[in-house]
Amino acid sequence: xxxxxxxxxxxxxxxxxxxxxxxxxxxxxxxxxxxxxxxxxxxxxxxxxxxxxxxxxxxxxxxxxxxxxxxxxxxxxxxxxxxxxxxxxxxxxxxxxxxxxxxxxxxxxxxxxxxxxxxxxxxxxxxxxxxxxxxxxxxxxxxxxxxxxxxxxxxxxxxxxxxxxxxxxxxxxxxxxxxxxxxxxxxxxxxxxxxxxxxxxxxxxxxxxxxxxxxxxxxxxxxxxxxxxxxxxxxxxxxxxxxxxxxxxxxxxxxxxxxxxxxxxxxxxxxxxxxxxxxxxxxxxxxxxxxxxxxxxxxxxxxxxxxxxxxxxxxxxxxxxxxxxxxxxxxxxxxxx
Amino acid sequence: xxxxxxxxxxxxxxxxxxxxxxxxxxxxxxxxxxxxxxxxxxxxxxxxxxxxxxxxxxxxxxxxxxxxxxxxxxxxxxxxxxxxxxxxxxxxxxxxxxxxxxxxxxxxxxxxxxxxxxxxxxxxxxxxxxxxxxxxxxxxxxxxxxxxxxxxxxxxxxxxxxxxxxxxxxxxxxxxxxxxxxxxxxxxxxxxxxxxxxxxxxxxxxxxxxxxxxxxxxxx
Numbered sequence: 157x158x159x160x161x162x163x164x165x166x167x168x169x170x171x172x173x174x175x176x177x178x179x180x181x182x183x184x185x186x187x188x189x190x191x192x193x194x195x196x197x198x199x200x201x202x203x204x205x206x207x208x209x210x211x212x213x214x215x216x217x218x219x220x221x222x223x224x225x226x227x228x229x230x231x232x233x234x235x236x237x238x239x240x241x242x243x244x245x246x247x248x249x250x251x252x253x254x255x256x257x258x259x260x261x262x263x264x265x266x267x268x269x270x271x272x273x274x275x276x277x278x279x280x281x282x283x284x285x286x287x288x289x290x291x292x293x294x295x296x297x298x299x300x301x302x303x304x305x306x307x308x309x310x311x312x313x314x315x316x317x318x319x320x321x322x323x324x325x326x327x328x329x330x331x332x333x334x335x336x337x338x339x340x341x342x343x344x345x346x347x348x349x350x351x352x353x354x355x356x357x358x359x360x361x362x363x364x365x366x367x368x369x370x371x372x373x374x375x376x377x378x379x380x381x382x383x384x385x386x387x388x389x390x391x392x393x394x395x396x397x398x399x400x401x402x403x404x405x406x407x408x409x410x411x412x413x414x415x416x417x418x419x420x421x422x423x424x425x426x427x428x429x430x431x432x433x434x435x436x437x438x439x440x441x442x443x444x445x446x447x448x449x450x451x452x453x454x455x456x457x458x459x460x461x462x463x464x465x466x467x468x469x470x471x472x473x474x475x476x477x478x479x480x481x482x483x484x485x486x487x488x489x490x491x492x493x
Numbered sequence: 494x495x496x497x498x499x500x501x502x503x504x505x506x507x508x509x510x511x512x513x514x515x516x517x518x519x520x521x522x523x524x525x526x527x528x529x530x531x532x533x534x535x536x537x538x539x540x541x542x543x544x545x546x547x548x549x550x551x552x553x554x555x556x557x558x559x560x561x562x563x564x565x566x567x568x569x570x571x572x573x574x575x576x577x578x579x580x581x582x583x584x585x586x587x588x589x590x591x592x593x594x595x596x597x598x599x600x601x602x603x604x605x606x607x608x609x610x611x612x613x614x615x616x617x618x619x620x621x622x623x624x625x626x627x628x629x630x631x632x633x634x635x636x637x638x639x640x641x642x643x644x645x646x647x648x649x650x651x652x653x654x655x656x657x658x659x660x661x662x663x664x665x666x667x668x669x670x671x672x673x674x675x676x677x678x679x680x681x682x683x684x685x686x687x688x689x690x691x692x693x694x695x696x697x698x699x700x701x702x703x704x705x706x707x708x709x710x711x712x713x
Binding site for chain 1: 537540541544545548549552553556557560561564565566567568570571572574575576578579580582583597600601604608609638641642644645660663664665667669670685688692695696699
């Protein structure tokens with residue numbers, strides 16, 4: 157008999173019954189992670205598994221699932237995954253550097269007086285900027301302004317449009333800098349797949365080809381494959397997924413403007429799509445990279461408003477705080493003088 | 494990425510890609526990992542090192558939920574690791590970093606699978622389908638195992654997400670209930686309740702289904 161167990165065999169029997177009535181989840185967990193069980197605990201566990209279909213199914217399938225997951229695969233290695241992830245690592249904005257230490261720390265009015273020249277310089281820059289902007293608004297005709305606005309709005313699409321007119325791959329000469337482009341896929345790409353077979357045929361192949369080229373760093377090939385995917389199979393899952401993957405890739409390559417266009421395209425067409433959360437985050441990051449603070453703020457607020465983007469909530473809040481802090485610094489600098 | 498982090502990656506690449514969990518079991522190692530996680534919020538080297546530590550758990554969780562032949566497996570693995578990296582600044586050390594990362598990976602994989610299911614994305618390829626034997630009494634263990642795996646993955650999709658998370662993390666990936674409570678910022682009683690509800694649902698499915706639909710019933 158073990159310590160702590162009732163000496164009376166009737167009570168001991170009741171205690172055992174009570175113990176066995178309780179679901180032995182803790183014991184099952186200990187068995188799962190390889191912790192030792194006493195013979196009695198093993199008996200309880202075995203009895204439970206013999207009588208409980210649910211736990212037996214889960215335990216047996218668990219082992220199969222873990223075996224299957226542990227099998228070697230031909231996907232990316234751990235190192236490659238981490239390296240690709242780290243490519244988009246953004247350290248938080250560096251804190252404002254402290255003023256050089258002075259022998260005697262000023263206080264009160266004297267300390268503020270030392271900041272006056274900096275504030276004055278900031279104010280002069282601001283006033284000059286406003287004046288230049290006002291002059292430009294007065295002098296430039298409305299048609300020109302509209303044209304410039306339009307061109308800036310569509311700049312990203314134009315960038316993509318540059319690579320859109322793709323010659324047929326059968327005639328296309330291999331790019332001189334990329335002799336390793338795989339030729340076997342080309343004949344299949346040359347024949348447009350029927351719309352009904354898009355998802356299982358050419359679209360999947362184009363998506364795979366674009367992804368492979370993107371991962372291998374074959375920039376032109378990836379762009380061409382994505383453009384074909386969007387042109388030939390615009391309504392497929394692969395085309396939609398490709399927009400986000402393409403946007404993230406561009407963002408990682410510091411091409412924020414076309415990246416924003418890619419994310420924006422996806423969100424316009426699929427506001428509730430599979431990757432809407434990722435696209436919204438990508439769009440916000442792209443806007444921030446472009447220095448467009450107001451649009452970046454709006455984009456982060458849309459991330460917060462998207463229930464599917466709950467994994468990014470903290471990140472979005474942190475970025476919003478950083479944007480507000482930066483805006484506050486600028487405003488203070490303008491008002492100080 | 495900095496030169497130091499690149500060297501660390503190279504060292505990792507040259508060695509074992511799946512450091513044994515036993516080496517991280519001591520309290521000292523756990524404390525070191527937690528301090529690494531705190532540093533990772535602001536330091537690229539620490540972030541790379543942390544990701545190398547948790548990436549095997551992330552990959553395993555994604556492969557368990559999606560299966561090894563999912564068409565979007567590579568992208569979801571990458572996305573899960575990105576989500577882990579983005580969530581690291583919010584990590585306060587309530588649980589083991591691997592548990593934290595596993596939870597995010599399971600969430601990412603489940604979300605991807607649910608949405609892709611809505612968009613009728615096919616997960617198993619032709620080889621996988623060919624391994625599925627037609628329903629019948631003469632099924633091999635391998636066929637039964639394959640059917641069970643599909644069944645459990647399908648179950649994870651049908652359950653409410655929080656119940657599916659608890660089931661996957663606890664029963665399949667082996668995290669304890671208190672760990673899951675800490676990782677999900679949920680009271681332990683709630684976690685237990687979610688597990689109980691998930692098992693009740695599974696029992697209902699087993700009781701309502703026929704033998705062909707539920708291979709585990711009465712055969713194991």
